[in-house]
Amino acid sequence: MITRRGRDFIARHGETVFNAAGRLQGDHPHTPLTRAGFRQADEMGEALHHFLGDKPALTLWASPTGRALQTLAVIAEHVGLDWHQAKTDPRLTEIGMGSWGGRYYRDVIAEVGDVIDRPSGLLISAPDGELYPQIAERVSAWLAETNDDPSDRLVIMHGISSRLMRGVMTGQPAVDRFGAPAAGHLPQGSLVMIEGGVETIVHLGGGGETV
Numbered sequence: 001m002i003t004r005r006g007r008d009f010i011a012r013h014g015e016t017v018f019n020a021a022g023r024l025q026g027d028h029p030h031t032p033l034t035r036a037g038f039r040q041a042d043e044m045g046e047a048l049h050h051f052l053g054d055k056p057a058l059t060l061w062a063s064p065t066g067r068a069l070q071t072l073a074v075i076a077e078h079v080g081l082d083w084h085q086a087k088t089d090p091r092l093t094e095i096g097m098g099s100w101g102g103r104y105y106r107d108v109i110a111e112v113g114d115v116i117d118r119p120s121g122l123l124i125s126a127p128d129g130e131l132y133p134q135i136a137e138r139v140s141a142w143l144a145e146t147n148d149d150p151s152d153r154l155v156i157m158h159g160i161s162s163r164l165m166r167g168v169m170t171g172q173p174a175v176d177r178f179g180a181p182a183a184g185h186l187p188q189g190s191l192v193m194i195e196g197g198v199e200t201i202v203h204l205g206g207g208g209e210t211v
Helices: 017-021 035-052 066-079 105-112 132-145 159-169
Strands: 008-012 058-062 152-157 191-195 198-203
Touching: 008 159, 035 066, 035 191, 035 198, 058 066, 066 152, 132 159, 152 159, 159 191
Parallel strands: 008 152, 058 152
Antiparallel strands: 008 191, 191 198
16 A cells, blocks of 8 residues: 555546547546536546545646546646646556457447456456456555655546556555456546545436447
8 A cells, every 4th residue: 555645536537428429548648528527527526525625735647648637637727727727647647448449339349248247347348458457556656656645646547557556655455357356346536545544435426338
């Protein structure tokens, strides 16, 4: 478990055009938010403003994908912070889906069977995609590298990568079949706070199940 002095507010981006269409998104660099996705970002911004007030002392971080940066822009506006001060890191991106990336769930399922492990809700790695220990390694490396930051921070991530980040930060055991720690599923548009290895839900979103 990796803990630090400041609090981490970790958000899952809002719904995208890929989510709405039922396509495997993975680490695709830019899949824009839908109107529902912007509403989810608004709701997270309102919740964070209620929790922290105006212009809180937050370091802003995001995956460099368009959907994460769009979500961050909306949340930052709600709390009165400058989006242009945000930092990005590719280690915060979503699971790489290899040749499955961008394809419709239904088409991949027709070829290989279910692509979601139902007991855990985790997406099954593509044969040429990223494995869960690799994701855990990269998010852990980011956490270790930024561990000395004493301030609170807001981190905009994705469905799978945020589950592993939260799992590492809260000391979850490795999930059977995947070989890496993962926290529980949260829908799109959800925001949690992790302080001292303990997770608290700040806002539970209403987004779908796909990543």
